[in-house]
Amino acid sequence: xxxxxxxxxxxxxxxxxxxxxxxxxxxxxxxxxxxxxxxxxxxxxxxxxxxxxxxxxxxxxxxxxxxxxxxxxxxxxxxxxxxxxxxxxxxxxxxxxxxxxxxxxxxxxxxxxxxxxxxxxxxxxxxxxxxxxxxxxxxxxxxxxxxxxxxxxxxxxxxxxxxxxxxxxxxxxxxxxxxxxxxxxxxxxxxxxxxxxxxxxxxxxxxxxxxxxxxxxxxxxxxxxxxxxxxxxxxxxxxxxxxxxxxxxxxxxxxxxxxxxxxxxxxxxxxxxxxxxxxxxxxxxxxxxxxxxxxxxxxxxxxxxxxxxxxxxxxxxxxxxxxxxxxxxxxxxxxxxxxxxxxxxxxxxxxxxxxxxxxxxxxxxxxxxxxxxxxxxxxxxxxxxxxxxxxxxxxxxxxxxxxxxxxxxxxxxxxxxxxxxxxxxxxxxxxxxxxxxxxxxxxxxxxxxxxxxxxxxxxxxxxxxxxxxxxxxxxxxxxxx
Amino acid sequence: xxxxxxxxxxxxxxxxxxxxxxxxxxxxxxxxxxxxxxxxxxxxxxxxxxxxxxxxxxxxxxxxxxxxxxxxxxxxxxxxxxxxxxxxxxxxxxxxxxxxxxxxxxxxxxxxxxxxxxxxxxxxxxxxxxxxxxxxxxxxxxxxxxxxxxxxxxxxxxxxxxxxxxxxxxxxxxxxxxxxxxxxxxxxxxxxxxxxxxxxxxxxxxxxxxxxxxxxxxxxxxxxxxxxxxxxxxxxxxxxxxxxxxxxxxxxxxxxxxxxxxxxxxxxxxxxxxxxxxxxxxxxxxxxxxxxxxxxxxxxxxxxxxxxxxxxxxxxxxxx
Numbered sequence: 001x002x003x004x005x006x007x008x009x010x011x012x013x014x015x016x017x018x019x020x021x022x023x024x025x026x027x028x029x030x031x032x033x034x035x036x037x038x039x040x041x042x043x044x045x046x047x048x049x050x051x052x053x054x055x056x057x058x059x060x061x062x063x064x065x066x067x068x069x070x071x072x073x074x075x076x077x078x079x080x081x082x083x084x085x086x087x088x089x090x091x092x093x094x095x096x097x098x099x100x101x102x103x104x105x106x107x108x109x110x111x112x113x114x115x116x117x118x119x120x121x122x123x124x125x126x127x128x129x130x131x132x133x134x135x136x137x138x139x140x141x142x143x144x145x146x147x148x149x150x151x152x153x154x155x156x157x158x159x160x161x162x163x164x165x166x167x168x169x170x171x172x173x174x175x176x177x178x179x180x181x182x183x184x185x186x187x188x189x190x191x192x193x194x195x196x197x198x199x200x201x202x203x204x205x206x207x208x209x210x211x212x213x214x215x216x217x218x219x220x221x222x223x224x225x226x227x228x229x230x231x232x233x234x235x236x237x238x239x240x241x242x243x244x245x246x247x248x249x250x251x252x253x254x255x256x257x258x259x260x261x262x263x264x265x266x267x268x269x270x271x272x273x274x275x276x277x278x279x280x281x282x283x284x285x286x287x288x289x290x291x292x293x294x295x296x297x298x299x300x301x302x303x304x305x306x307x308x309x310x311x312x313x314x315x316x317x318x319x320x321x322x323x324x325x326x327x328x329x330x331x332x333x334x335x336x337x338x339x340x341x342x343x344x345x346x347x348x349x350x351x352x353x354x355x356x357x358x359x360x361x362x363x364x365x366x367x368x369x370x371x372x373x374x375x376x377x378x379x380x381x382x383x384x385x386x387x388x389x390x391x392x393x394x395x396x397x398x399x400x401x402x403x404x405x406x407x408x409x410x411x412x413x414x415x416x417x418x419x420x421x422x423x424x425x426x427x428x429x430x431x432x433x434x435x436x437x438x439x440x441x442x443x444x445x446x447x448x449x450x451x452x453x454x455x456x457x458x459x460x461x462x463x464x465x466x467x468x469x470x471x472x473x474x475x476x477x478x479x480x481x
Numbered sequence: 482x483x484x485x486x487x488x489x490x491x492x493x494x495x496x497x498x499x500x501x502x503x504x505x506x507x508x509x510x511x512x513x514x515x516x517x518x519x520x521x522x523x524x525x526x527x528x529x530x531x532x533x534x535x536x537x538x539x540x541x542x543x544x545x546x547x548x549x550x551x552x553x554x555x556x557x558x559x560x561x562x563x564x565x566x567x568x569x570x571x572x573x574x575x576x577x578x579x580x581x582x583x584x585x586x587x588x589x590x591x592x593x594x595x596x597x598x599x600x601x602x603x604x605x606x607x608x609x610x611x612x613x614x615x616x617x618x619x620x621x622x623x624x625x626x627x628x629x630x631x632x633x634x635x636x637x638x639x640x641x642x643x644x645x646x647x648x649x650x651x652x653x654x655x656x657x658x659x660x661x662x663x664x665x666x667x668x669x670x671x672x673x674x675x676x677x678x679x680x681x682x683x684x685x686x687x688x689x690x691x692x693x694x695x696x697x698x699x700x701x702x703x704x705x706x707x708x709x710x711x712x713x714x715x716x717x718x719x720x721x722x723x724x725x726x727x728x729x730x731x732x733x734x735x736x737x738x739x740x741x742x743x744x745x746x747x748x749x750x751x752x753x754x755x756x757x758x759x760x761x762x763x764x765x766x767x768x769x770x771x772x773x774x775x776x777x778x779x780x781x782x783x784x785x786x787x788x789x790x791x792x793x794x795x796x797x798x799x800x801x
Contacts, residue, residue, distance in 0.1 A: 123765055126550055146768070150551040229638075238660070239748025240762070302637045305660020305749045310636065319638050439551075441766030452750045456662055480767055 073377050075107055075384055076134035078114025078121055081401060085116070087331055088400045095396055103387050107380050118143060126150055135375040136384050139185070141176060141366050142242070142440045148179050149439060153370040155182040159382050165390070165407075173406040176366040176434030185368025186389040187406035189397060191425060192432040193250040193362045196315065196325040199348035201227060209350035213251075216322070216353040217289045220298025223321045231300035233290050234320030236311045237451055243308035245444040247324045248451060250363040251286060253433045254354055255279045258361035260436035261443075262476060271438055271481045273473050281465025282355060284454045291455050304455050316342055324352060326365065327425045330402040349424035351431070364432025366406065404429060438481040446471050537781070544774035551768045563775035573776065575751055576759040577783075579666070583755060584734040584787070587673040588727055594674065595681025595726070596719075600711075602686050613686075616679040624676070628743040631672055635659055662752040665745050669753050672740050677733075681726055688722040689715060724795040731787050735780070756780050 081088040082096070093113070100109060114134060115121040122143045125134075129152040139147065147153045160166055160183055173187040195216075197209055201223055210216040220232025236243040252261065256275050263274035290298040300320075303310065314320045316332040316339035323329075333340040352362055369385045371378055387393060395410045397403075404426050405411045416422045450468040453459040459467070475481055512519075544563055548556035567573050602613050619627065634641045635658035643655040658664050692715065700710045738757035741747060747754035747762070756776065764773035 126768070146551065238746060239750075240746045240766075300637070302656040303660070305657050305665075305745075306637070310657075314638060317638070439768065441768065445762060445766050448748075449750070452748055456750045458750055480769075 073107060073380060074110055075136065075377065075380055076110045076114075077136045077138075077384065078125070078134040079136075079138040079388075080114070080116060080118055080121060081138075081397065083113035083116040086401075087334070088397060091396060091400050092393075095393060099392075100387065104380070104383055107384065109384075122146060125152060129372055130374050132372060132374040132376050135372055135377060135381040136388075137370045137372060138188075138388075139368060139370060141368070141435055142444075144177065144185055144368055144370060145179070145435070145437050146439060146441075147370065148184055148437065152373055153184050154373045154375075154378065155184055156186070156371060156382065156385075157183045160186065163386065165386070168391070168407045168409050170406050170408065170429065172364065172429065172432060172434070173366045176364060177368045179437040185370045186385050187366045187368050188389045188394050189367040189401065189403050190406040190429065190432075191326045191328070191365050191403045192428045193246065193324050193326055193352065194425060194428050195322060195350045195352050196329060197322040197348050197350065198223075198318075198342070198346055200346040201230070201321050202348070209348060210322075210353045212353050213286055213289075213355045213358075217286070217293055217298055220290055220322060221294030221296070224296045224298055224300070225294070227321070230318065231303065231314070231320045232298040232322060234303065234306075234311050234314045234323040235287070235290065235299055236306055236308050237287075237304055237448075237455055238307040239305070239448050239452055240445050241307055241448060242444060243311070244448045244451060245440075246363050246365075248283060248447050249435075250324060250352055250361075251283045251355075252280070253361035253363065254352065254358040255282050256359075258359045258431075258433050260433070261472065262436050262438055262481060264436070270479070271436075271476045273469070273476060275469070277462075277466040277469035279465075280450070280468050281461045284450060284461035284464050284468075286355075287451055288454050288461050305452075318342060327402050327404060327421065330421050349421070351428055360431045361433050362428060362431050364429070364434045366434065442475055442480055443472065446475070540774050541778055543771055544778045546771040547769075548771040548774075549768050550764065550770050553770065556771065559771065563772045564779075566772065567775050567779065572751055572754060573756075573759060576747075576754045576756050577779075579754060580735055580756045580780075580783075583666075583670060583673070584731055587670055587677070587734045588730050590670075590674055591677050591681050591730060592723060592727065594678045595685055598678055598682035599685035599689060602682055603689050613683070616682060618679075619676050620680040622676075624739040625743060627672060627676055628740060631668065632659060632744060635668065659745050660749055662749045665749060665753045669740055669744060672744065673734060673737070677730060681730075684722055684726055685719060688719050692718045720795060724791065727791050727795065728788050731791055732784060735784055735787065 079092075082092045083089070096109065100107070114137075115124055118140050121137070121139070125137060125143075125147065129147070129150070137147070137153070144153065169187060170190070173190050174183065177183060177185040177187060195209065199209075202209060202219075205222060205226060207219055207222070210219045216233065223230060223232040236247055238244055252275075253259070256279055259274055261273065261275045261280075262271045264270075265272050291301060291304065303314070306314075311320075311323060312325075312329060312332065315323045315325070315329065316335070318338060330343055333343040351360060354360060369388050371381045371385065375381050389407075391407060391409050394405055394407050395413055395415075398405045398410060399415055402421070404422065405416060410416060411426060416426075446468060450459075450464045453464045453467075454461050545558055545560060546556040547559045547562075598616065602609065602616060622630075635643070637643060637655065637657040637660075640658075642658065646652060646654045656664070658668055696714045696718075697710055700714050705713065736757060737755075738761060741753050741755050741758050742761065745753045747758040756779075760773045760776040760780070763769050763776060
C-alpha cells in the first residue's frame with residue numbers, strides 16, 4: 001500500500017537504500033587504510049590493476065548512495081493558511097506532519113511555512129525567489145500573475161496531463177490558472193462573491209433578496225430607515241484594499257458582460273481597454289446611490305473607508321443587513337453567540353443583484369499551488385503539490401477554511417453536499433470570472449481611488465468614471481499592465 | 482596665588498637642535514607608521530561603504546533606469562524621464578506637501594510638548610519616578626501596536642471614542658475617524674505626537690538635570706522670573722539636545738511609513754498620502770523600481786536640505 005502511494009505521488013522516482021551509507025563508509029575506511037609495511041604498494045601498477053575493479057565498484061556504489069540520499073531533501077513550502085494564526089493552521093499542519101512521511105518518504109518540509117500574509121509573501125518571493133527557495137508556493141491569483149510575469153513559476157502542463165486526478169478539477173478553476181495557453185498552478189481552494197443578507201430582516205419587512213441594483217439601493221435604504229443602528233448594506237471602501245477592488249470588480253463584471261476591463265490584442269501584442277467610461281461610471285453610480293440616495297442612505301456614511309475586517313465584523317455583529325461576500329464569513333460563527341445566531345439562523349445567500357441589462361457574473365477567486373522555476377528539486381516539488389491538491393487535503397482545507405472545493409470529488413462529499421452554505425456558494429461558481437493575466441497592482445489603486453472620489457463627493461460618478469478610464473487606458477498604452 | 486610657569490616646562494614642545502623635523506618625514510614613511518591605525522579603521526570603512534554608500538549610489542543609478550522588480554536584470558537607461566514623470570504626477574506633489582506639513586508640524590509640536598512634559602517630570606514630588614517610567618510606554622510600544630490601538634479606538638460602531646461621544650449625546654459626531662478626509666491627517670499627526678513626546682521629554686529632562694543650579698541661583702539673585710529663567714538659562718542649555726532631537730525626528734517623521742500605511746494606506750482620497758507610502762506603492766503595486774528610486778532620491782535630497790536647515794537655524798542660535 002505504501003509502495004503504491006509512493007509510486008502514485010512520486011511518479012517513478014526510485015529511492016536508494018540510504019541506511020547502507022554507514023556500511024559503505026566502513027568499507028571505504030578499510031580500503032584506504034595505508035599499508036604501513038610497504039607504503040609503495042598503493043601506487044604500484046600491479047596493485048592498482050588488481051584493485052581497479054574494487055575501485056570501480058566502490059565508485060559506483062558511492063555514486064548510487066549519493067543519488068539516493070540526494071532525494072532525501074528538505075523542501076521549502078510557503079503556504080499562508082499553515083503559517084497564519086487562523087483556524088486552518090492547526091489541522092493542516094497536523095495533517096501534513098502525519099501524512100507526508102507516508103506519502104513522500106525521503107522528503108521533509110521546513111516547519112516554517114513562509115510569511116503569514118499574501119502581500120508579504122508576494123514581495124519576498126519577487127525579491128528572493130530566484131534563489132530557488134521556496135520550492136512550492138501557495139498564492140492568490142493576483143500574486144500568481146505577477147510571479148508568471150517575473151518568470152518565477154514553472155509551467156506544469158506535462159506533469160498535470162499525466163496526473164490521474166486531472167479530470168477532478170473544475171475546468172473554470174484550471175482556466176483561471178492558465179496564462180498564454182500554459183498551466184502554472186493546481187487549484188486547491190476557490191470561491192465567488194455573492195450577496196449575503198439577513199433573511200430575518202427581509203422577512204420582517206416583507207421583502208425578498210434584491211435581484212436588481214435598484215432593488216439593492218431601495219431595500220438597503222428601507223432597512224437603514226427601519227432598523228436602528230443597522231445599515232442596509234456594508235461595503236469595503238478602503239484605499240488600495242484588495243477587498244475594495246474585488247467588490248467593485250464583481251459589480252463591474254455584471255455591467256461589462258462578464259468580461260475583464262482589459263483584452264489582449266494578439267496582433268499588437270498589447271493589452272487594450274475592453275470597456276467604456278460609461279460602464280465604469282455606472283458601477284461608481286451604484287456606490288454613490290448606496291451611500292447618498294435616500295434618508296437615511298442604504299450604506300452608513302460613517303463607514304466610508306472601512307477595511308475588510310470592519311465589513312465582516314459589522315455583518316456578524318448585526319450592524320449591516322447585506323454584504324457582497326465570500327464563504328470565509330461562516331468561520332466567524334466561532335467568534336461568539338451573536339455571530340453564530342446571525343450566520344446559522346438568520347442569514348440567506350443570493351446571487352449578486354444585476355444592473356439593467358447586466359450579466360450574471362462575479363469575481364472568481366482561485367488559490368493555486370505553484371512550483372518555483374529556480375527550485376532545485378522540481379520533481380519532488382510536483383509530488384508535494386499532488387499531495388496538497390489531493391482529495392484528502394483539499395477536503396480538510398476547504399472544510400476548515402469554509403471555502404469551496406475546486407475538486408469535483410470533494411464537492412461530492414456529504415460534508416460539502418449537505419452543507420447549505422457550501423452549496424449556496426458552489427451554485428454560483430459557474431458565474432465566476434477569473435481576472436485577466438495583467439499586473440493588477442496599479443489598477444487596484446486606480447479603482448479604489450475612483451470609488452473614494454465618488455463616496456467622498458470629490459467627483460461625480462461620470463467624472464470619476466471618465467478619469468478612471470483615461471488612467472487605465474494610459475496604463476495599457478504605457479505597458480504598465 | 483598666581484600660578485607661574487617656567488619656560489623650561491615648555492621645552493618638550495620645542496624640537497631639539499639638529500633633530501629631524503616631522504614635516505620632513507616622507508609621507509609614505511609616516512603612512513607606514515600609521516598603517517595600524519588605518520587597518521583598525523578598515524572594518525568600519527568597509528561597513529559604511531558596503532551598507533550605506535553602495536545602496537545609496539545604486540539607488541541613485543536605478544533612478545535613471547526603467548528597471549522593474551519583475552525583471553530586474555533587464556533595464557534601459559532613461560535619463561531624467563523618471564524625474565519628469567514624478568514631478569508631473571499630482572499625487573506625488575500632494576504627497577510631497579503632506580510630508581513637509583507632517584514633518585514640520587509633528588517636530589515643532591513634539592519639541593513644544595516635550596519641553597512642557599519634561600518640565601513636569603523634573604519636579605520633585607512623591608511618586609514622580611512612576612510617572613517617568615509610565616511616560617515612556619507609548620514610545621516603547623511597537624508602531625503596529627500603537628496603530629492597532631488607535632484604529633480600534635476610532636472604529637465607527639465599536640470604537641471607544643465613538644461610544645464615548647454617543648454616551649455624552651454627541652452621536653452626530655461619531656464617524657470612522659481614519660476614513661474621514663477631514664480628520665485622517667490630524668489623527669496621523671496625533672499618533673506621531675502620542676508616540677514621540679515622551680521620548681523628547683525624557684531626553685530634555687536628562688539635559689535639564691545637567692544644568693548647574695548655580696546658574697538658576699544667579700538668575701534668581703538678578704531678579705529673573707520663572708519665565709526668564711526658562712528662556713535665558715534652561716533653553717540655551719538645551720540647544721544641543723534640541724538640535725539632536727530635531728535632526729533625528731525630522732529624518733524619522735519624513736521617512737516614516739508605518740503610521741500612515743497601517744492606519745489609512747494613504748487615503749481617504751489621498752488625504753494622508755506621504756512620500757514613503759507613495760514610493761512604496763510605485764515599487765510594489767507597479768513594480769516600477771526605477772521610478773520608485775527617483776522618488777527615493779528626491780526624498781534623500783529633501784532630507785539633506787531639511788537637516789542642513791535645522792543645523793543652521795539651531796547652530797546659528799548657539800553662536801549668538
